[in-house]
Amino acid sequence: MADRMEDFRNQLKEKGYKLTMQRQAVLNSIIEHEGEHLSTEEIYELVKKNHPEIGLATVYRTLLLLDRMELVYKLDLDDGCSRYELNKDNEDHRHHHLICTECGSVEEVQEDLLESLEEQILQKNGFIIKDHRVKFYGCCKKCIELLRKP
Amino acid sequence: MADRMEDFRNQLKEKGYKLTMQRQAVLNSIIEHEGEHLSTEEIYELVKKNHPEIGLATVYRTLLLLDRMELVYKLDLDDGCSRYELNKDNEDHRHHHLICTECGSVEEVQEDLLESLEEQILQKNGFIIKDHRVKFYGCCKKCIELLRKP
DNA sequence: ATTCATGCAAATCGTTTGCAACCCA
């Protein structure tokens, strides 16, 4: 569901902000690359194809906005820059990432499966968990196969 | 159990490196503040008390070394700088952090409790997990109590 | 004596900010 651009426009309007061509272009680039984890620089390069005049600072400012409006999700894949993915609006809990330390690939795990752990933490620490960030490091299927037959 | 300094000296010797006074001072500061999550700058300030001549770059270089030797563990608590904690040598899996979004406190959860999830991921994705990093965001016990009776 | 480590300053890199010109509502 959800026309994301409509959502963006409405959230902007609510706050008295404007839907500019640059903002549309940034969101569009991310939508067109759903499933990827684009860095700010990569998004900048994508947007420049159709809008060569755009400034990097505008991309940074727009991503901040999109993050705050929860239209995108900022992630840290340990490569020294921020990366973004489209927010799946049906997610109540953040999905996990599997990072292959051999080839650097990143997969997603939609399952949450942390409920019982979170319940235990509530019992033991009295800490109410509202969100989590989980990264798994290891070896992906492809790399396991490559390592098996050399 | 481990005299950590001895461990450090041995690992250095193995690689032909030297145990300098600065390196000892950095590791000592972290040992003396076990349980905390010191930033590089904080460690720098601590070391300067006894060794005012030390340079910040040396602290950075030493922390890199300690991290590679797995004597300390680098963590990202979302405040824009790297933080370090002593590596508990009995841990096979990294412990989790509970970050309170109200007061900013950070607790640790020693329990792992991710085995069944990791097993499921192996079955489903064929991904072998070797390590993980888990951060939980929420509200700590103290803040819950404070919010209850205003 | 050799080789590695240090302190300092300069360089780097991602990100943020100040500001005059600009443009959406």
Added chain:
DNA sequence: TGGGTTGCAAACGATTTGCATGAAT
């Protein structure tokens, strides 16, 4: 029209690096 937005360049803050000096083995 007017206030938010942009592009540019300068500023920033954490971290890294080059280099001559200094210290550990």
